[in-house]
Amino acid sequence: GPVSTLSRFRGALVGAVLGDCVGGEFEGAEDVPLDRVLQHLSGLEDDTRGDGILQYSDDTAMMRCVAHSLLTRTGFDEQDMARRFAKEYNLAPGRGYGSGVIQVLRKLASPQLSDVFQPARAQFGGRGSFGNGGAMRAAPFALAFRNAADVQQYSRLGAMLTHSCSLGYNGAVLQALAVHLSLQGALALPEEFINRLISEMEEVEREETAQHDAKALNLAEFPYCTRLHRVKELVERGSVSIEEVISELGNGIAALQSVPTAIFCVLHCLEPREGLPERYGGLERTIAYSLALGGDTDTIACMAGAIAGAHYGIEAIPQSWQKSCEGVEEADQLAERLYKLYCLTQLEE
Template sequence: MKNQIKSGILGVCIGDALGVPVEFRKREQLKRSPVTKMRALGTHHQPAGTWSDDSSLTLCLADSLCNGYNLEDMALKFLQWYNAEIWTPHGRVFDIGIATRQAIYKVSKGYTPQLCGGTSEFDNGNGSLMRILPVLFYIKNFPIKARFDRIKEVSSITHRHIRSVISCFIYLEFLLEILNGAEKFEAYHKMQETVKYFLDYNPVCSQAEMDKFERILNKNIFEFDEEKIGSSGYVLHSLEASLWCFLNSESYSEAVLKAVNLGEDTDTTAAITGGIAGIYYGYENIPQEWIDVLVRKDDIEALCDTLFKKLQNN
């Protein structure tokens, strides 16, 4: 599992860093000048290899899990990052989603962590999906109901609406199949069966809400044409796009570059895609020149080692 933790978390960070310079660019612009390697400057004027809040919050979550499963500690780590005390690439926060900012403000005021996330339909940005990956390694041997409950709690620190929770659940159930050795299309179809069966017998939301996931759970998202795949900051767009990019590519680099070049929320789509592709293809499939330029690479790899040792001892 050590290699999978490292390849998954580094997969998130490198995908994120590839997307940071072109965040908010339109798909048409990127078709004319596609991203093919790590770039510097751009949207946020950052050096090459700089990651955003996506990776920062993923690393905060991994850091917290090194101390065991504690929602108060997770929320505190998010607050410490927001105050630029931990897990920034260069000592300051340059990017944060509205819902995440609002939730962290509640954390600072002492709210119960799993009640800090917004619950309206408009609180369904991708801010919990982009950081949820480390939870996979903690819950991988849990029964499915316990897996769902933990995912719901961790998502709810910033995103409490059931659509965000189910998006995180689908993502991690898909990754769990990959972690257990399934080929990618087999993993996708197993995830569909598992999630639909669970939600049929554990009604956590309305049918209308379930229908939002029709393209993922009842159809094959990878069969849709690119123009039918959204890449905004909406959680459902991010989930669909990451699955589509991964299932329609044959390597880590192809998957994350496909994600970046969809445009709009480039860093997050690539971070989420990168988590899947990293675990599936392995650390050795991530281009070394991208790893070498990644900001705080040694700190990230040390964190991955610590998390592995902690989980080994549980």
């Protein structure tokens, strides 16, 4: 039957946490045979395995901060969000944070800091990070704001607290927009979904800083649009090898090499795929496929999990998977609270 909006909200955040937790197993691996992925996932269904639950990483730790901040401040407050990132890192520094972002998080902890965007700007010789750390935590922005313009504006600012390179924050914008569209059921028409993302990103990448950064990094003009066109081609082709996906789209820690890839995973897995169990629904396929790409698996599965979860809803996520992952219950509660906020803002308009 039709998926309710609340179910989509819950699916988005729970899907993200799940992707992070199950993807951690293969993060950084070069070749991940599908057999190993399926073995890992079927292990989740076994109550007797007794090796405890899978822990979440920085992806979820920072996403929780974003959700808590948006809820507590009923909107975007850069000071509050920055403090939460710093505090969370201080409490649990061993969650697998990127090696650069740690410096930002340490500086954000200083009470003397007045411009919370400054530490991010000092990264990588003043260019700022193009890592996917802004994108991996972007989903809650799509749950907190109703219209695309707000989703865009605040996901960008939220990412800029740690990622000041346009490739970094525009990856977050793309991820937030993908979740935003998916929450509205836009994946029912996959071609229109990708076309809308392309036209939104054309506007975003027209900006001077984006043009400048693309040139400075030796990339094609409109780097995200270029990749999204490749996503579209690969989706249309249907049959495509893992190797091709990796070489065309990437599976790395840079936002440009992972956000379009996550979007591809979702689109590719809308239909049953060879090699994946027939009993799998779309969300299970998406997570399994994301892991099989190797590379930055926790983050690609986290981002794909958020987009897919928003499409299929919470009911599509197996209970056994949910029970196997740390932080699922909290993510579910945060999604419900964000949904209530979302309903309230409708009354105001």
